[in-house]
Amino acid sequence: MTRFYLHVFNSSRAFDTEGCELPDLETATLNAVQGARELIAEDILAGRPISQRHRIEITGEDGRLLHEVCFGDVMQLQP
Template sequence: MPRYHLNLFNSADTYDEDGRDFEDLAAAKEEAIRSSRDLMAEHVKAGEPIDLGHRIEVADDEGKVLATIDFRELITITDSKAAAA
């Protein structure tokens, strides 16, 4: 199984030095999406702002970035009151 690294770029960048084995790139991207949403949910629960500029990059063992998961692409915020006005 190929090894991928999920590197988090936020206010405290975190590089996934060890990486993890995933079936394929699609599976690694799904984990990055899940992790991104979990991080955003933690901020919401703590009453902290979400920085939509944060991201997770999925890289191979050689450090080549294969995919970028931008937080801003994972969340949609609507305001039904504003839409009704």
């Protein structure tokens, strides 16, 4: 298992100081996608604007950026 950190960059910044043990980057990415969707839902319910540029950054134990999940990539909008 590897420790991954999921840092949130939306209207505020929340740095993950504990991280979580996960089997691989794919699982960490799935967790970040789910987290982004939950944050988007909270903003919608509160009537706050959503920026497609908001993101969750996944870093490793060494602090190196491994992947980025942008809010705009996890929601589908129809005209």
